[in-house]
């Protein structure tokens with residue numbers, strides 16, 4: 001293994017795995033595997049980039065730090081020399097963390113400072129300019145992320161957001177420096193380190209900026225950011241002849257299918273409305289779940305009875321409904337109950353023969369795949385920006401698409417099932 005990634009959620013892990021597997025246009029990327037949690041044994045032979053998926057975005061900061069350091073140890077033991085801490089391109093976090101505490105703990109463990117922090121992902125409309133994060137043409141706090149059920153983002157100045165979470169000063173490298181080229185970026189990061197800045201927000205508004213930053217990070221032990229920051233990293237290994245490049249072969253998995261959605265993000269709600277207009281769809285009501293009125297076997301039957309018709313089960317609701325449920329039961333309580341239900345449902349469905357599964361939502365995906373014990377996942381073709389086909393390596397093979405809440409076109413669900421089956 002050359003490169004090791006610690007991802008703070010499971011959809012984010014797929015996103016960065018996709019970026020590393022793709023690499024730069026015309027050159028290709030690294031042979032990449034996604035791991036669900038920290039594996040017990042060694043990585044399979046031939047893996048050049050290993051992505052450890054944690055569910056550490058919304059847990060107490062001290063626990064997120066503990067898990068991230070354990071992931072770092074495992075990746076180091078596999079031989080990785082460069083490490084990426086992957087967080088959300090919308091910088092999902094709270095005043096307590098977990099981006100700052102985990103970033104600083106990894107920097108300390110690796111003995112570095114002047115570490116890049118860049119959530120930009122222009123392919124999905126996320127750009128950083130003057131230290132502010134945009135989603136398409138909106139500032140972060142007007143993008144819908146201000147209503148996120150677990151990590152509402154109400155400040156677009158991510159230097160200020162990060163300062164609230166960190167012990168050391170936070171630096172900033174502006175776009176003009178990035179436009180001046182990779183040597184200028186490397187110099188600016190070295191100056192930031194000399195000033196005692198551990199994490200440094202770096203502006204990036206287009207893919208070329210990320211390629212420039214990637215070149216500046218050749219040999220840097222630690223990189224932090226959204227999946228975009230990984231864009232230029234495979235090139236450094238390929239240019240040195242340590243990796244061959246190229247792209248992963250598309251895998252195909254036939255068999256019964258389901259879509260499970262727990263994301264309440266705008267894009268997912270649009271995808272649900274679109275899909276439900278032409279396919280069987282069942283809403284899980286948070287009040288019913290909290291009162292123990294939701295029958296797991298009813299949900300299983302709904303999926304099995306609708307085999308071949310792309311059945312969807314969702315708890316997703318608009319911000320007012322989510323806020324009311326959180327007020328009644330508590331934010332974590334309702335999230336845990338819904339995530340637990342989706343996890344048990346997925347387990348039962350796989351036991352009943354399900355082979356293709358699309359999940360919408362990072363926390364939801366974490367709960368679902370943690371319940372499945374799938375081992376390493378090979379990363380295949382990209383379905384939409386940031387979402388690849390994933391195929392488990394055990395028998396029977398399970399095809400998965402773990403979709404970040406705000407990713408994907410409006411017809412994503414149907415498209416993903418077709419890509420998993422190799423029919424589109």
Ligand SMILES: Nc1ncnc2c1ncn2[C@@H]1O[C@H](COP(=O)(O)OP(=O)(O)O)[C@@H](O)[C@H]1O
Pocket residue numbers: 149150262263264265268286315316317321322325326334335336338339360361362363364365403404405406
């Ligand atoms: N109807 C609902 N009421 C309250 N919380 C919900 C509801 N539906 C889903 N949730 C919770 O909201 C959170 C959504 O987070 P996540 O799955 O990460 O989606 P995203 O990728 O959009 O951030 C999950 O913890 C989920 O259980």
Ligand SMILES: O=C(O)[C@@H](O)C(=O)COP(=O)(O)O
Pocket residue numbers: 009011012013015016087088089090121226227265361362363386403404405406
């Ligand atoms: O960086 C991103 O936007 C995604 O990879 C991601 O982490 C999104 O998280 P969720 O919206 O919670 O799925």
